Amino acid sequence: MAGKLKIRVDQDKCQGHARCKSLAPELFDLDEFGNAHEVGDGSVPAGLEDKAWLAQSNCPEIAIEVTEE
Amino acid sequence: MSDSASIMPEHPPVTDWINDFDHTDPAWTEDPFPIWEKLRAASPVVHTDRFLGCYMPTTYQAVKEIAYDTDHFSSRRVIVRDVRPEITAKAPPITSDPPEHKPAKQLLLPPFTPDAMKKLEPRVRAICNELIDEFIADGKCDAAARYTKHVPVRAIAHMLGIPEKDGDLFIKWIHGILELGIKDDNALMEAVKEMTGYFAGHLEQRKKQPTDDLISTLMKAKDKDGNPLADEHVLGSLRLLLIAGIDTTWSAIGSSLWHLAKTPADRERLVKEPELMPLAVEELLRAYSPVTMAREVMKETTVSGCPVKPGNMVLLSFPAANRDPAMFPDADKVVIDRKENRHAAFGLGIHRCVGSNLARMEMTVAIEEWLKRIPDFRLDPAGKVTWSEGTVRGPRQLPLLFGKAN
Numbered sequence: 319m320a321g322k323l324k325i326r327v328d329q330d331k332c333q334g335h336a337r338c339k340s341l342a343p344e345l346f347d348l349d350e351f352g353n354a355h356e357v358g359d360g361s362v363p364a365g366l367e368d369k370a371w372l373a374q375s376n377c378p379e380i381a382i383e384v385t386e387e
Numbered sequence: 388m389s390d391s392a393s394i395m396p397e398h399p400p401v402t403d404w405i406n407d408f409d410h411t412d413p414a415w416t417e418d419p420f421p422i423w424e425k426l427r428a429a430s431p432v433v434h435t436d437r438f439l440g441c442y443m444p445t446t447y448q449a450v451k452e453i454a455y456d457t458d459h460f461s462s463r464r465v466i467v468r469d470v471r472p473e474i475t476a477k478a479p480p481i482t483s484d485p486p487e488h489k490p491a492k493q494l495l496l497p498p499f500t501p502d503a504m505k506k507l508e509p510r511v512r513a514i515c516n517e518l519i520d521e522f523i524a525d526g527k528c529d530a531a532a533r534y535t536k537h538v539p540v541r542a543i544a545h546m547l548g549i550p551e552k553d554g555d556l557f558i559k560w561i562h563g564i565l566e567l568g569i570k571d572d573n574a575l576m577e578a579v580k581e582m583t584g585y586f587a588g589h590l591e592q593r594k595k596q597p598t599d600d601l602i603s604t605l606m607k608a609k610d611k612d613g614n615p616l617a618d619e620h621v622l623g624s625l626r627l628l629l630i631a632g633i634d635t636t637w638s639a640i641g642s643s644l645w646h647l648a649k650t651p652a653d654r655e656r657l658v659k660e661p662e663l664m665p666l667a668v669e670e671l672l673r674a675y676s677p678v679t680m681a682r683e684v685m686k687e688t689t690v691s692g693c694p695v696k697p698g699n700m701v702l703l704s705f706p707a708a709n710r711d712p713a714m715f716p717d718a719d720k721v722v723i724d725r726k727e728n729r730h731a732a733f734g735l736g737i738h739r740c741v742g743s744n745l746a747r748m749e750m751t752v753a754i755e756e757w758l759k760r761i762p763d764f765r766l767d768p769a770g771k772v773t774w775s776e777g778t779v780r781g782p783r784q785l786p787l788l789f790g791k792a793n
Contacts, residue, residue, distance in 0.1 A: 333739040336501055340665060351496040352744065375727040376669075378735055 321386045323362035323370050327354045331381035341376060342369035354381075398437065398570075405429040409437050410467065410679065410702055411569055416776045420719065423707040431691035438467050440699040442684070443707075447715075447731065449691040450708035453682060453701055454735040457485050460682035460701060462738060466778055467681045467700045468569045476579045478627035479620060481738065488737055490611040495624060495741045498546070498601055504748040507546065511749055514541045515756035523760060523789070527767055531641050531785040538753045539636035542745070543629065548600025549589060556585070561634050565778045579626065586625045590618060601628070628742070635677050636746045638781020639732075640753045642675035643668075645782050646721060647754075648766050653723045658762045661755065667723045668750050673730035674721045676706035677781050680734065705731045706780065763791045 325345060327338070334352040338345070344366055346354050362370045362384075374382040401412045404422055409415065415422055426433050427445040434442050444450045453460050461484050463474055477483075480491035497503070518537055522528040540554035560578040568575030589602055597603050605621050647654040657667055682701040689695060709730045712718040733740035740746070766772065770786025 333736060334496065335733065335739060336744060337669075339501060348500060348502075350500070351493055352500040372726065376729060378729045378731055378733075380729075 322364075323367050324385050324387055325356045325360045325362060325370050325374070326383045326385075327356055328381045328383065329353070329355070331379045333379050333381075335378050337376045337378070338373035338382060342366065342373040345370055346373060405433055406435070407437065408433060408435045408443060410443075410704075411777050416774050416780075419706070419780070420710060423704070423710055424719075427707070427711065430693060432693035432695065434699070438469060438700055439471060441467055441702055442690075442695055442699055443702040443704060444690060445704075445707055445711075446691065446713060447708040447711040448713070449693075450703060450705060450731065451735050452690050453703060454731075454738070456688070457488075457737065459684065459686045459688040459695070461685050462488075462682060464683050464700065465681050466565070466569065467702050468572075468575075470572050471700075472572060476583070476623065476626065478623045478630070480624075480741070481627050481631065482623075485737070491620075491624070492737070492741065494605065494608045494610075494616070495628075498604060499741055499744055501744045501748075504744045507542065507745075508748055508752060510545055511538065511542050511752045512756055514538060514545075515753050516760070519756065519760050526790065527786070527788045529770070529784055530644050530787050531637075531782045534757070535641040535644065535753070535782075535785070536637045538640060538749055539633045539746075542749055543632040546601050546745075547625070547628065548598050548602050553585075556581075557629055557633060561630055564630055565634055566776050569777050582626055582629065583622055586622050587618070590621065631740070632742050632745065634775070634779045634781075635742075636749050638677035638775065638779050639672060639675070639746060639750050641782040641785055642677065642780075643671045643750060643754055644757065644764075644787070645766075645772060645785055646671060646675065647758075648764055648785075648787055650721070651765075653721065654758070654762075654764075656723060657754075658758050661758075663724055664751055664755060666725060666728075668747060668754070669728050669730060670721055670723055670725045671750070672732040672747075673709045673715065673725070673728055675781075676709050676730070676732040677779050678732070678734075678740075679704045679706060679778055679780070680738070681778075705734060761789050764789050765792055 332353050338354050339348050345357055347357050348354055370384050374384045398409055401407055401409050404425055431446045431449040432442050432444050444453055463482055465481055480488050483491050518534050522533050540557055541551040544551045560582045563574045563578030593603050608616055680703040682703055684695055684697045684699045687696050710718045733743040764787050767786035767788045772782050773784040775781055775783050
């Protein structure tokens, strides 16, 4: 069984496409300029793993890292 | 200079696409997809002597390399044209390079966040229904002329705080800049002049009486040193918002309705499963990306192993990148529920379209409201679909019949 997932948005790569916020609003938030960051410490609650991977695979800037703890 | 002197001779028809491509050729305008396939098979970067010398990256990878490389490629000219006159009318941030780019862009970002778009959404839904009311009883319409064109015009006018009824003027200017301007410098200069004069008038009005709209927001904005923006900067950004905010989304909504008109399976699925809309909008953006940008080569370099020399322009075709099978399985098919979709319809890197959230909202709303009122429709065999030329691609005539086919 895989461990818990953690997400992180690379602030240098994010350009504010906001695909992650649209696909996984529980996991990502946007700042006043529309650039994304992970909610809280980036821990993915159980049941939202698919959304984390979906957001990751739709980011045009490859700015989202998903790691297994 | 007389009017005719500025119009370049008609371009000869293309016979050798790989060494002599031309994005204004009628074959490209009508159906660019097989041309891109041919160019991609030849090389990741192709060149033409037309437009005073121009490269085109043909793969997603090559497009991405150029979009990310602001050191060798400048955005000071963002349209590939027959001429390269002195740059007089800037439109920051789209025509800006680092370090000027970031502060100019940050001024425009807050009014275009997804949350800001949610506030505008009810007005856009109302606009869509007002438009549909005008033609639904006819049982048919030219959807480009009666619907897809007006949605973004009225939405951006509403945001800027200028009369929605001035829309015909905006469309005339945009045609002058994005289409006629490729080959006719006077048409472009005239349109820019008229547009600048129009917005200058609105600036003067707001200096006397500030309003609660995007023009006033820009006028109140401060640059990175805390100084108010010069009128010229505000005017440049307003020109950009109008030029970039209309043709593009008009085209995206039009191509989407064109696809749904000729693809009953996708149309029926969206009517039955409206929750698919977010994925469907992204896939329609990928498959029919409207916007091709440009860069100017400033220093010699290589792109995907191909040498690139200064003095040339670059036709930065995000639409072609989005059809690259190395990046997207079944790239030439519309997969209406495609899950993995890193499409580049709004660009890649620092010049990501500032209006992408607006465009997505307008597309979503315009397709949703259309499908609610007109769930069955098809191309009118008595009419002809025509496409815009050059920088922004979408249907300019889209004759549709409503109801089920007999």
